[in-house]
Amino acid sequence: MPVFDLAKTPLREFNAALHSVGNGDNDTAFEVLNPRGSHALAVGIDQPLSVDVRGSVGYYCAGMNDGGAVTVHGSAGPGVAENMMTGTVTIEGDASQYAGATGRGGLLVIKGNAASRCGISMKGIDIVVHGNIGHMSAFMAQSGHLVVLGDAGEALGDSLYEAKLFVRGEVKSLGADCVEKEMRPEHIEVLAGLLEKAGADAKPEEFKRYGSARTLYNFNIDNADAY
Amino acid sequence: MCGIVGLFLKDKALEPRLGELLSDMLITMTDRGPDSAGIAIYGAGAPGKVKITAQSADPENEFKGLVAELELAGVAADVTLKSTHAVIEIAEDAVADTRAFLARKGLRVMGAGESVEIYKEVGLPKDVVARFDIRAMGGTHGIGHTRMATESAVTTLGAHPFSTGADQCLVHNGSLSNHNNLRRVLVKQGMKFETQNDSEVAAAYLTSEMAGGKDLGQALTSALDDLDGFFTFVVGTKDGFGVVRDPIACKPAVMAETDQYIAFGSEYRALVNLPGIETARVWEPEPATVYFWDHGKAA
Numbered sequence: 001m002p003v004f005d006l007a008k009t010p011l012r013e014f015n016a017a018l019h020s021v022g023n024g025d026n027d028t029a030f031e032v033l034n035p036r037g038s039h040a041l042a043v044g045i046d047q048p049l050s051v052d053v054r055g056s057v058g059y060y061c062a063g064m065n066d067g068g069a070v071t072v073h074g075s076a077g078p079g080v081a082e083n084m085m086t087g088t089v090t091i092e093g094d095a096s097q098y099a100g101a102t103g104r105g106g107l108l109v110i111k112g113n114a115a116s117r118c119g120i121s122m123k124g125i126d127i128v129v130h131g132n133i134g135h136m137s138a139f140m141a142q143s144g145h146l147v148v149l150g151d152a153g154e155a156l157g158d159s160l161y162e163a164k165l166f167v168r169g170e171v172k173s174l175g176a177d178c179v180e181k182e183m184r185p186e187h188i189e190v191l192a193g194l195l196e197k198a199g200a201d202a203k204p205e206e207f208k209r210y211g212s213a214r215t216l217y218n219f220n221i222d223n224a225d226a227y
Numbered sequence: 228m229c230g231i232v233g234l235f236l237k238d239k240a241l242e243p244r245l246g247e248l249l250s251d252m253l254i255t256m257t258d259r260g261p262d263s264a265g266i267a268i269y270g271a272g273a274p275g276k277v278k279i280t281a282q283s284a285d286p287e288n289e290f291k292g293l294v295a296e297l298e299l300a301g302v303a304a305d306v307t308l309k310s311t312h313a314v315i316e317i318a319e320d321a322v323a324d325t326r327a328f329l330a331r332k333g334l335r336v337m338g339a340g341e342s343v344e345i346y347k348e349v350g351l352p353k354d355v356v357a358r359f360d361i362r363a364m365g366g367t368h369g370i371g372h373t374r375m376a377t378e379s380a381v382t383t384l385g386a387h388p389f390s391t392g393a394d395q396c397l398v399h400n401g402s403l404s405n406h407n408n409l410r411r412v413l414v415k416q417g418m419k420f421e422t423q424n425d426s427e428v429a430a431a432y433l434t435s436e437m438a439g440g441k442d443l444g445q446a447l448t449s450a451l452d453d454l455d456g457f458f459t460f461v462v463g464t465k466d467g468f469g470v471v472r473d474p475i476a477c478k479p480a481v482m483a484e485t486d487q488y489i490a491f492g493s494e495y496r497a498l499v500n501l502p503g504i505e506t507a508r509v510w511e512p513e514p515a516t517v518y519f520w521d522h523g524k525a526a
Binding site (some may be wrong): 036037038056058059076077078093094096097115116134135 | 474475476477479481494495496497498499508509511513514
C-alpha cells in the first residue's frame with residue numbers, strides 16, 4: 001500500500017500518483033499521513049482507488065471523485081466531495097460548509113455534523129449525515145437524496161427541485177417551496193438502503209420526508225405585477 | 228478573502244510562547260491575503276501605565292530623540308523602538324498630552340491601552356512578523372490578520388487589527404454594506420475615524436457599545452442586529468476574546484479548545500502546529516452566535 005506522508009512529500013506528488021493509476025493496476029490502496037488541513041487533497045480520482053487520510057483536511061477534499069473510496073479519519077473543510085460523479089467519500093469527523101455541492105452521483109457519508117449549505121445544488125449525489133446540518137442545505141437541489149439523522153438548520157431545501165430530503169430530527173425552518181411529504185413504502189425502502197450503505201443505525205420510519213411543492217416551476221400569472 | 232488567527236491562553240506556561248505560536252499561525256494564512264498583516268499582543272502592563280503604539284513612515288528621523296521631545300512636551304515616557312513602530316509607555320494621566328504630541332508630529336497611533344501592543348504594516352506576514360520581532364513576545368492573548376483588501380486602500384492604517392478604544396481591537400474577514408451610514412451615526416456620537424475602511428466602523432461600533440456599559444459579549448450580540456454584510460470578527464479586550472460570524476456565515480472559521488488555550492483560525496491549517504491540537508475539541512463556530520471568553524471571569 002503506497003503511503004504518502006505530506007509532512008515530507010508535496011501534495012501535488014500525491015495527487016499526481018492518484019492520477020497515474022491506470023485501468024487494471026493492482027496497487028490501488030493509498031494512505032495519507034499528516035494532511036494538516038491541506039486543500040484539494042485527493043481531487044480528480046478517476047479509478048476505483050481507496051484513500052485513507054489520517055487527519056483533517058482543508059478545502060475541496062475528494063472533489064470530482066469518479067469511482068474512488070476516500071475516507072477522511074478527521075474533519076473536512078469547505079466543499080468536500082464537491083461535484084462527485086461516482087464512488088464514496090466518508091468523513092469520520094465534521095464537514096464544513098457546502099459539503100457535496102453540485103454532486104452528480106456517488107455517496108457522501110459524514111459521521112459528524114455538516115455546516116451550512118450541505119448538498120447545495122446537488123444533482124444526483126446521495127448524502128448521509130449522521131449528525132446535524134446547517135442552514136440553507138439542499139438549496140436548489142435537483143436530484144439525489146439528503147439524509148440527516150440529526151437536526152437541520154434554517155431554510156432547508158429552499159427553491160428545491162426533485163432531490164428527496166429525509167430528516168430524523170427537527171427542522172428549524174423550511175425554505176421557499178419546500179414542504180413535508182408523505183413517506184410511502186418506496187421511500188422507506190430507498191431510505192433503508194441508504195442508511196445501511198452509510199452504516200447508520202437508525203430506523204427509516206423515524207424520518208420525515210421533505211420535497212418540492214413545485215410551485216416555483218412555472219410562472220404564475222398572479223405574480224405578474226412583481227415583474 | 229483575508230486570514231484571521233487568534234489565541235487566548237488559559238495555561239500561563241504557554242504565555243512566553245504567545246508571539247511564536249501566533250506568528251506561525253498567521254504565516255500559514257499568508258495565501259488568504261498578501262497585502263498587509265498585523266498582530267495585536269496582550270501582554271503584561273504596569274498598573275497605572277498606558278502603552279501607545281505609534282507608527283512612522285520615516286522612523287529613523289521621526290523617532291530620533293523621541294524621549295527628549297516627549298519630555299519637552301511635559302510627558303515622561305519609556306520608548307521601545309521596533310522598526311516603524313514605537314511603543315511609548317506613559318502614566319495614565321499623560322495620555323491626552325501624548326496623543327496631542329503624536330498628532331502634532333504626524334505620527335499614527337496603532338493602538339493604546341494598559342496591555343495591548345499593535346503592530347501592522349503593508350507586506351507579507353512573515354516579513355511583518357520578522358520586522359517587529361513578534362516571535363519573542365509573550366502575552367495572555369493575541370489576534371492576527373493578513374489582508375486581501377476589498378474596502379479602502381492598502382496602507383498601514385488600512386491594515387488590521389483596528390483599535391478604536393483602550394485595549395480594544397478587531398480583525399475582520401468579510402465586507403460590511405451599511406458601514407457608511409453607521410460611520411455617520413458614530414461620528415455624530417463623537418467617534419473619530421482614521422480611514423474609509425468598513426472594519427474600522429465595526430471596531431468603533433463595538434467601542435461605542437462597550438462605552439455604553441455593555442461587555443464584549445453583549446456588544447457582539449448587538450452587532451448581529453446593527454451590522455449588515457459579511458463578517459467573521461475576532462475581537463480582543465484587555466481580558467476578553469470574542470468571535471462572531473454573520474448569519475450567512477460564508478466567511479470560514481474554525482476553533483479549537485484544550486485545557487491550555489482557545490484558538491481561532493480562518494482555516495484548520497492555521498491550527499495544526501499548536502500543542503495538543505490532535506486531541507483538541509475542534510469545531511466550526513455557529514452562524515449568528517457570539518463566542519466570548521474572559522480571563523477575569525475564567526479565574
